[in-house]
Amino acid sequence: MSEAPFQKVALIGLGLIASSMFWAMKRAGMDSHVTGFARSEATRDTARRLGLCDQVCDSAEEAVKDADLVVLAVPVGAMGPVMQTIAPHLKPGCVVSEVGSVKRTVIEAVTPHLPEGVHFVPTHPMAGTEHSGPDAGFASLFDNRWCLIVPEDHTDGDAVSRVETYWTALGANTERMDAEHHDMVCAVVSHIPHLIAYTMVGVADDLGRISDNEVIKFSAAGFRDFTRIAASDPTMWRDVFLTNKDATIEILGRFTEELMALQRAIRTGDGEQLHAYFTRTRAIRRGILEAGQDTDAPDFGRAKVDR
Amino acid sequence: MSEAPFQKVALIGLGLIASSMFWAMKRAGMDSHVTGFARSEATRDTARRLGLCDQVCDSAEEAVKDADLVVLAVPVGAMGPVMQTIAPHLKPGCVVSEVGSVKRTVIEAVTPHLPEGVHFVPTHPMAGTEHSGPDAGFASLFDNRWCLIVPEDHTDGDAVSRVETYWTALGANTERMDAEHHDMVCAVVSHIPHLIAYTMVGVADDLGRISDNEVIKFSAAGFRDFTRIAASDPTMWRDVFLTNKDATIEILGRFTEELMALQRAIRTGDGEQLHAYFTRTRAIRRGILEAGQDTDAPDFGRAKVDR
Numbered sequence: 001m002s003e004a005p006f007q008k009v010a011l012i013g014l015g016l017i018a019s020s021m022f023w024a025m026k027r028a029g030m031d032s033h034v035t036g037f038a039r040s041e042a043t044r045d046t047a048r049r050l051g052l053c054d055q056v057c058d059s060a061e062e063a064v065k066d067a068d069l070v071v072l073a074v075p076v077g078a079m080g081p082v083m084q085t086i087a088p089h090l091k092p093g094c095v096v097s098e099v100g101s102v103k104r105t106v107i108e109a110v111t112p113h114l115p116e117g118v119h120f121v122p123t124h125p126m127a128g129t130e131h132s133g134p135d136a137g138f139a140s141l142f143d144n145r146w147c148l149i150v151p152e153d154h155t156d157g158d159a160v161s162r163v164e165t166y167w168t169a170l171g172a173n174t175e176r177m178d179a180e181h182h183d184m185v186c187a188v189v190s191h192i193p194h195l196i197a198y199t200m201v202g203v204a205d206d207l208g209r210i211s212d213n214e215v216i217k218f219s220a221a222g223f224r225d226f227t228r229i230a231a232s233d234p235t236m237w238r239d240v241f242l243t244n245k246d247a248t249i250e251i252l253g254r255f256t257e258e259l260m261a262l263q264r265a266i267r268t269g270d271g272e273q274l275h276a277y278f279t280r281t282r283a284i285r286r287g288i289l290e291a292g293q294d295t296d297a298p299d300f301g302r303a304k305v306d307r
Numbered sequence: 308m309s310e311a312p313f314q315k316v317a318l319i320g321l322g323l324i325a326s327s328m329f330w331a332m333k334r335a336g337m338d339s340h341v342t343g344f345a346r347s348e349a350t351r352d353t354a355r356r357l358g359l360c361d362q363v364c365d366s367a368e369e370a371v372k373d374a375d376l377v378v379l380a381v382p383v384g385a386m387g388p389v390m391q392t393i394a395p396h397l398k399p400g401c402v403v404s405e406v407g408s409v410k411r412t413v414i415e416a417v418t419p420h421l422p423e424g425v426h427f428v429p430t431h432p433m434a435g436t437e438h439s440g441p442d443a444g445f446a447s448l449f450d451n452r453w454c455l456i457v458p459e460d461h462t463d464g465d466a467v468s469r470v471e472t473y474w475t476a477l478g479a480n481t482e483r484m485d486a487e488h489h490d491m492v493c494a495v496v497s498h499i500p501h502l503i504a505y506t507m508v509g510v511a512d513d514l515g516r517i518s519d520n521e522v523i524k525f526s527a528a529g530f531r532d533f534t535r536i537a538a539s540d541p542t543m544w545r546d547v548f549l550t551n552k553d554a555t556i557e558i559l560g561r562f563t564e565e566l567m568a569l570q571r572a573i574r575t576g577d578g579e580q581l582h583a584y585f586t587r588t589r590a591i592r593r594g595i596l597e598a599g600q601d602t603d604a605p606d607f608g609r610a611k612v613d614r
Contacts, residue, residue, distance in 0.1 A: 126525045126528045127527055127528075128528065130592070145527050146524055148525075175524075181516075184516060184517060185517050185521050185522075185525060186525075186528065188510070188517055188522065188530070189511070189521075189525045189526055189528050189529065189530040190525075190528035192507065192510075193507055193530050196566070197532075198569070198584060198588055199562060199565050199566045200500055200503060201591055201592075202565055202584060202587065202588055203495070203499075203558065203562050204496070204591070205587065205588065205591055206561070206565075207495060207558075209488075209491060210491060210495055212591065212594065213594075215492075215495065215496055216591065216594040216595050216598050217453055217482075217600070218433050218455075218493075218496045218497075219496055219595050219598075219600050220433055220434055220452050220601070221434075221435065221493065221496050222496065222497040222500040222501050222536055223496040223497065224600055225500070225504075225532045225533075225535065225536055226532075227588070227591055227592040227595055227601075228592065228601065229529055230591075231588070231589050231592035234585035234589075235582065237581070237585050238578050238581040238582045238585060239578075242573065242576055242578055242581070245573055245576075248573055249573060249574060251510065252570050254513070255506060255507060255510050256563065256566070258509055258513075259502070259559070259563070260563075262502060262505070262506060263556065263559050266548045266549065266552055266556060267552065269549055269552075271384075271545050271546075274541075274544070274545040274549070275542065277509060278537075278539075278541035278544050278545060279541045281505055281508040281509060281512065281534070282537075282541075284512055284522065284534050284537075285437070285535065285537065286538075287519065287520075287523040288523050288534055291523050291526075293523065293531060294531045294534075294535065
């Protein structure tokens with residue numbers, strides 16, 4: 001067992017991220033005592049059955065009692081209300097963190113409820129799968145992934161450092177970023193790709209002339225990469241778009257503009273423009289491979305599936 | 308060795324698909340003699356070095372001499388010109404096939420050059436990776452994937468059956484489809500997803516406020532699935548869009564329409580509409596997993612990469 005940066009940790013919300021955090025803490029040999037709470041009784045039952053958390057509590061108030069670190073791992077829209085509920089029960093010096101995909105709105109929702117002497121350190125582990133729920137977590141989810149740390153100028157430096165130490169122990173690399181920049185970066189690398197994937201899958205589902213069966217059978221030609229993203233948790237993503245509205249709409253505008261330019265090139269038969277555009281994008285892919293953020297295995301990195 | 312449906316096979320164009328076909332034929336123990344030709348001398352040299360094809364020829368005319376099956380595996384825009392070149396050198400009864408991603412335009416480009424007594428059976432193996440070139444191929448590329456067979460009403464039935472037998476031996480499942488329906492299905496499951504992925508990567512590359520380095524570092528949040536698709540061969544994809552213009556523009560119109568509806572829901576804060584849309588798309592994902600066209604492994608099916 002290694003000395004943990006926080007002796008008592010409370011996980012509020014027990015989905016993919018929180019359950020992965022628990023298993024990663026255990027893997028790291030942290031000697032923290034971990035309590036957990038989820039709003040749904042079924043989720044709490046599943047957590048107890050899986051041995052997820054040292055203690056699963058029936059209320060958030062109970063879970064955060066005496067905690068040195070409280071992690072809010074609920075949909076972005078629920079962060080404010082949950083903070084309001086737990087605020088009177090936090091011990092002085094406690095660090096409250098959260099793992100939402102949007103920062104400016106969350107900071108605005110949480111900060112008014114923050115008691116004197118409690119520190120707030122927003123984080124965003126940039127890792128996930130299309131699965132959700134307490135049984136979706138696994139210890140290696142954050143390995144070699146980035147966890148963005150998004151303090152404000154006045155945030156206690158020691159609290160920020162301890163949160164960074166904690167995430168490093170969970171396998172992640174950390175980087176500090178301000179909230180506005182975070183929300184714009186995430187709109188580009190995550191939010192808009194998800195929205196586009198959802199839309200493409202919706203279009204395929206709508207087309208009467210092509211059966212669902214055909215869409216499914218022939219998905220290996222590119223479409224399945226979209227369905228994978230578009231299987232992510234609907235509540236989480238609804239909240240992301242509602243709370244990162246400005247950046248989302250700005251990037252969507254850029255996207256639509258470029259898509260229209262390519263559509264025009266297709267309509268007018270401008271092969272040179274298409275070829276130049278399609279060539280430029282390869283360099284980014286190479287960069288991602290070199291940075292170790294994906295594999296170069298053939299067949300889109302996926303194993304053959306026997307039926 | 309098993310008796311091959313075609314004794315002498317000529318592969319014209321030695322990229323990902325043709326090289327995978329060669330290795331799959333060898334894996335199947337087919338006793339065919341396989342000749343190959345590529346326009347680029349560098350590609351022919353690589354093929355000779357890899358042992359790709361029993362004989363690499365310096366001209367298409369030489370490669371197709373005495374062939375029972377000629378497979379055109381060149382970009383869609385080159386199918387007509389290549390057919391014109393080889394036509395005088397085909398033996399009577401020969402089956403010409405091709406593996407392009409678009410069918411109506413290819414059929415119109417190839418058919419006028421078809422000699423009397425030579426059969427034309429268009430096919431489309433729905434498998435690929437983002438890699439291209441003679442060294443990108445591997446024997447299992449087509450395993451459990453669909454190969455669409457797109458004959459016309461008047462096409463010789465025996466030629467069609469032999470092509471189906473051939474693809475089944477290479478590991479694929481076959482299904483017949485008419486050219487118009489093929490082009491619409493592929494616009495949905497492949498062409499538009501690729502165009503969208505290219506566009507999204509282009510947008511990220513363009514944004515001055517977000518560095519390439521940031522885009523690359525944080526790509527695991529969804530973006531990397533787009534970059535994978537957007538690393539595909541630019542010449543192949545240019546030709547696909549130029550030759551499947553009608554279906555591409557129709558589906559693009561549908562896509563933009565739905566995207567605008569979601570953008571409006573984001574702008575007006577209509578959470579119910581977003582949630583309902585994001586819920587609907589999960590069913591399609593489940594269908595794809597049940598059909599064995601993807602894996603359900605976490606972390607988007609990709610192995611951890613150590614740096």
